[in-house]
Amino acid sequence: MSAVVHLQDIHKTYDSGEVAVHAVRGVTIEIHQGDFLAIMGASGSGKSTLMNLIGCLDRATRGNYLLDGTNVSALDRNELADIRNHKLGFIFQGFNLLSRTTALENVELPMLYGRHHVSGKAMRERALHCLQIVGLSDRAGHFPSQLSGGQQQRVAIARALVNEPQILLADEPTGNLDSKTSVEVMGVFQQLNAAGITILMVTHELDIANYCRRNLVMRDGHVVSDTPVGRRLDAKTEMQRILAAEAEAKLTAVAPT
Numbered sequence: 001m002s003a004v005v006h007l008q009d010i011h012k013t014y015d016s017g018e019v020a021v022h023a024v025r026g027v028t029i030e031i032h033q034g035d036f037l038a039i040m041g042a043s044g045s046g047k048s049t050l051m052n053l054i055g056c057l058d059r060a061t062r063g064n065y066l067l068d069g070t071n072v073s074a075l076d077r078n079e080l081a082d083i084r085n086h087k088l089g090f091i092f093q094g095f096n097l098l099s100r101t102t103a104l105e106n107v108e109l110p111m112l113y114g115r116h117h118v119s120g121k122a123m124r125e126r127a128l129h130c131l132q133i134v135g136l137s138d139r140a141g142h143f144p145s146q147l148s149g150g151q152q153q154r155v156a157i158a159r160a161l162v163n164e165p166q167i168l169l170a171d172e173p174t175g176n177l178d179s180k181t182s183v184e185v186m187g188v189f190q191q192l193n194a195a196g197i198t199i200l201m202v203t204h205e206l207d208i209a210n211y212c213r214r215n216l217v218m219r220d221g222h223v224v225s226d227t228p229v230g231r232r233l234d235a236k237t238e239m240q241r242i243l244a245a246e247a248e249a250k251l252t253a254v255a256p257t
Contacts, residue, residue: 002032002069003030003031003032003066004031004032004033004035004067004068004166004167004198005029005030005031005054005065005066005067005167005200006029006030006031006064006065006066007027007028007029007030007053007054007063007064007065008028008063008064008065008066009026009027009028009062009063009064010024010026010027010028010050010053010060010062010063010064010065011024011025011026011027011060011061011062011063012024012046012049012053012058012060012061012221013061022221023046023049023221024046024049024050024053024060024221025046025220025221025222026063026222027046027050027063027221027222027223028223029216029223029226031167031198031200032198033166033196033198034193034196034197034198035198035199035200035213035214036189036190036193036198036199036201036212036213036214037199037200037201037212037213037214037215037216038201038202038203038208038209038212038214038215038216039051039200039201039202039203039216039218040202040203040204040206040209040215040216040217040218041204041217041218041219042204042219043204044220045218045219045220045221046218046220046221046222047202047218048171048202049221050218051169051171051200051202053065054167054169054200055084055088055090055169056072056075056080056083056084056088057084059073060073067083067087068087068166070083085110085113085163086163086165087165087166087167088165088166088167088168088169089159089160089161089163089165089167089168089169090160090168090169090170090171091153091156091157091160091168091169091170091171091173092156092170092171092172092173093171093172093173093175093176094176095144095149095152095153095155095156095176096156097144097152097155097156097159098144099143099144099145100143101143101144102140102141102142102143103131103136103139103140103141103142103143103144103147103155103158104124104127104128104131104140104141105127106144106155106156106159107127107130107131107155107158107159107162108123108124108127108162109159110159110160110162110163111123111126111127111162111163126162127140127158127162128140130158130159130161130162131155131158133158133161133192134154134155134157134158134161134188135154135188136151136154136155136158139151139155148181149176149177149178149181150177150181150184150185153173153174153176153177153181153185154185154188156173157173157185157188157189157192161192161197166198167197167198167199167200168189168192168197168198168199168200169199169200169201170189170199170200170201170202171201171202172202172203172204173185173189173201173203174186174203174205174208175203179242180239180242182208183235183238183239183242184235184239186208186211186233186235187235187236187239189201189211189235190211190234190235190236193213199212207233209229210229210231210232210233211232211233211234211235212229212232213228213229213232214226214227214228214229215227215228215229
């Protein structure tokens, strides 16, 4: 199977005054269709820089990057913007929803910047479908302030899906969420991945990484390990365990002494 993402000897160096910061050093990896990859590492390890390079938000200092067979390194700014809008979907820790815009309108936004005109009716239907995928079609008319953190992140996932990207890139998507809501969101990602969507996720949380299929660990700009997840967590099973524990705690609290 050909790689959707192929990085060959990728380097990224930032000039900071008199000091050169080597954020990524000679990374060579392949990511195939249907992968669910967690990129891990301590602060300053290069994981976010690597994610930005894969997401065409930054350019490598040297090395080759092929995205679905296209040499990204040779593209100009407009071509990179087109790739970001149609081949990649982005999900961030802070949700990045427009506060005065409904969930439905937030999901519609990427279609406004597409190269092909989409009618208002088609935009609405596609946005509603994506909200349905993440279980939020009944919240389409709600504003972000009327949604919980987990619901806002699911709206952000729907927005990332609306242009039918090949790859979802999630940067600490559970970083602002409590444990239970994090499991809920990881369940959405697992469902999407089971449907064939390729997912790359930056996280510093080992338990979150264990919901993925593959863990890549970085240190000082190098990939130090790239291994399949041996004992993968299942979000549906974990949520059932959490709900059962909550129910038992409630029964214990009301039981007569």
